[in-house]
Amino acid sequence: MSLPDLAWQIAYGRVAWGIVVAAMLVALWPAARRLPRAAFGALLAASALSMALPGEASPAWWLGLAFQYPSGMLLGLCLLGLHARWQGRTAGASMPVSVAGAIAIAGLALYLDAIGWLSQGYYYAGFGPVGAPVVALVATAGCALALLRGRGGRQNLALLGALLLFTLLRLPTGNLWDAVLDPLLWGWALATLARRAVRRIAGLPARRGNAAEPEVAELPALGQAAPIKQFSISKE
Numbered sequence: 763m764s765l766p767d768l769a770w771q772i773a774y775g776r777v778a779w780g781i782v783v784a785a786m787l788v789a790l791w792p793a794a795r796r797l798p799r800a801a802f803g804a805l806l807a808a809s810a811l812s813m814a815l816p817g818e819a820s821p822a823w824w825l826g827l828a829f830q831y832p833s834g835m836l837l838g839l840c841l842l843g844l845h846a847r848w849q850g851r852t853a854g855a856s857m858p859v860s861v862a863g864a865i866a867i868a869g870l871a872l873y874l875d876a877i878g879w880l881s882q883g884y885y886y887a888g889f890g891p892v893g894a895p896v897v898a899l900v901a902t903a904g905c906a907l908a909l910l911r912g913r914g915g916r917q918n919l920a921l922l923g924a925l926l927l928f929t930l931l932r933l934p935t936g937n938l939w940d941a942v943l944d945p946l947l948w949g950w951a952l953a954t955l956a957r958r959a960v961r962r963i964a965g966l967p968a969r970r971g972n973a974a975e976p977e978v979a980e981l982p983a984l985g986q987a988a989p990i991k992q993f994s995i996s997k998e
Contacts, residue, residue: 765936771831774933776813778832779822782946784809785840788847796850806844831934833944834924835917842916861917862954869948872939888937898929898938 766774787805791797813822832840875884888894905922921942927933928941 764932766932766934770931771934775826775831776820776822778837778934779825780810780813781837781844782832782840783813783821783825785843788844791847797847799848802848829945831940831944833947834927834934834941835920836944836947837927838920838923839916839947841923842920857917857950857954858915859955859958862951862958865943865948865951866955868939869943869945869951872943885937885939888939894938895929898925898941901925902929 784806787809788797788802791801813820815821817823871880872885874880875882902922902925905918905925908918909922924941928938934940
């Protein structure tokens with residue numbers, strides 16, 4: 763499989779981290795108050811300019827050392843979150859238990875494989891010259907069909923964007939797994955499941971809308987964005 767050019771990877775990292783950090787900064791604004799457009803633009807500009815700094819002066823350089831690149835799916839969710847905040851919508855996050863469970867299991871399998879407990883080469887299979895592209899194309903078609911039928915929420919839209927990014931440009935790394943999963947997204951899924959378990963043990967009722975949504979503190983960039991109305995599977 764062809765890998766993305768290094769220049770494309772660097773550019774993607776700067777842009778993607780700028781969007782992710784901007785979404786997190788915007789989400790720090792109290793949900794009950796509308797963020798002024800001027801302040802919104804200033805935060806976006808500050809994030810973009812800081813990421814554009816050369817070398818180690820850029821936060822993207824340090825974030826890349828810790829997390830490499832944001833997945834296309836995380837990038838898509840942050841873009842949807844920013845769009846929602848721009849429109850003044852601040853409803854709760856939306857990660858269904860089924861989605862969180864799938865992400866948590868996939869991330870755990872990759873982690874166990876990476877440290878040698880499984881040693882099945884799951885991660886490297888994402889570089890496969892045949893299997894990975896075929897899986898990406900099938901998944902892309904499935905996401906598109908579900909959205910056309912009005913099924914699936916914002917995660918489905920973000921997944922479609924991530925798959926298209928991988929299929930067309932092989933970003934972020936040329937590995938299918940890196941397009942749909944990263945440590946931050948995995949952490950968000952684990953926090954979602956943990957919160958759900960705590961609420962069950964405590965006997966608390968599930969939150970309205972999606973039953974397993976993370977607190978804002980778990981991942982503020984995604985925690986305050988409302989679901990897209992036309993694709994939402996939950997009724998408000």
